[in-house]
Amino acid sequence: MMRRFTNLRTDLLRTFVTVADLRSYTETGIVLGRTQPAISLQIKRLEEIAGSKLVDIQGKQIELTPEGQTLLGYAREILRLNDRAVANLQQAAFLGTLRIGLPVDYSIDFFQSIIARFSADNPAVLLDIRCDWSRKLLSALHVDDLDMTIAVTDAMPAPHVSIYWSERPVWACERDCRIDPDQPLKIVAHPQGCPYRKRMIDALNSEGRDWRVSFESLGVSALQKAVLHGMGVTALTKKTLMPGMRILTPSDGFPQLSKIHVGLFYKHVKMSDAALRLIEQITEEVSTFRLPTRTRAG
Structure with missing residues (x-):
């Protein structure tokens, strides 16, 4: 039948x-x-x-x-x-301005490279790129100050998310770093409100371990350099680990960190042809992450 x-x-x-x-x-x-x-x-x-x-x-x-x-x-x-x-059948030109948000707290270099290739292939499209905290980028999208954004959030699915995936951050320190268990753990972190910072502090507090923030910066590159200079430990995704770092595991006395959720957010009703082409390109590139929890959502 x-x-x-x-x-x-x-x-x-x-x-x-x-x-x-x-x-x-x-x-x-x-x-x-x-x-x-x-x-x-x-x-x-x-x-x-x-x-x-x-x-x-x-x-x-x-x-x-x-x-x-x-x-x-x-x-x-x-x-x-x-x-x-x-758009392709009508041979629509990719014209206009795209306002794009990129998070300072997640793999910004990866998405910058995607956008750079898109810009080279579509020179008629003007790009307005804002790098900021995920929560600020989502607020900007909500009030239509952005056309699309990549952002980290604690809950999924979330409003305006197209695709999302999860990653578990890891503890990282300088390769030869020696950690004194009798001293408060030195943490390298983004300012208050960062999901990585929250996960580190929650994990340490759950085990009753003393800690203090030894270095704080908005930019992930500054955190990476601080770790490489031996100023403390931090939480990173595996894509943002640098040569000269080593991962700290439960066998080193570091509890597993809870996952972060990352998504591509946009309002479909406001999408131009150019925006849809970039969304398609980002979607294809994200598939190369090969993460176990890549999901399509509302």
């Missing part, structure tokens, strides 16, 4: 993604040029096709159901591929 396929209409998915981003039927109607009742009918039609309730409305609050969260990541990807296909 031939299997019956269910086709998700892109116009309904576009409405659904826009509602998820804006959390308002009225604003969605304005953006998509439809009335509020029409938006409501489109969501109901998508729920009928999907066979699940996707949106939960409590008073003026619009939230996604677990099924809605599951669909959202796939919906973003379907729309991205649809819009890229249309």
Whole structure:
């Protein structure tokens, strides 16, 4: 017996993604040029096709159901591929300005290299790149000061995330560093609010170990140099370890650190052709991480 396929209409998915981003039927109607009742009918039609309730409305609050969260990541990807296909078929030029956020607290060199290659291939696109704390970048995206951002967050899935993955930071010190267990552990860290700093302190406090911050800086390169100069230990991802460092493990007396969550965030309704091309390039490059928990999400 031939299997019956269910086709998700892109116009309904576009409405659904826009509602998820804006959390308002009225604003969605304005953006998509439809009335509020029409938006409501489109969501109901998508729920009928999907066979699940996707949106939960409590008073003026619009939230996604677990099924809605599951669909959202796939919906973003379907729309991205649809819009890229249309742009290529129409031979659309990659023009405009892209405002991109890069986190100072995660593999910034890796993403800079991706963006540099994109810029070389698309010289007509102007790039406005902001490097800052992840929490500040997400706030900027929320108020439309950025078009897209890479960011670290404690919880996933999160609003406007397209893809995300997890990594477990490791303790790192200078190769020949000797740590005195009778003295407070010297920590090299970003300022308060950094997820790496929080994980180090939580792990040490859970074991009742004394510590003090010996070096503090916003930039990861400054932390790397401080560690290489023997000023203390820090938490890094394996991609940001430097030659001359060694990893400290539980056998060295260092507890395992909890994972960090990293994502690519953007509002699909505001994406230009150029932005969609860069998102596609970042998505392809991230797949080379080969991490065990790479996930598509809403």
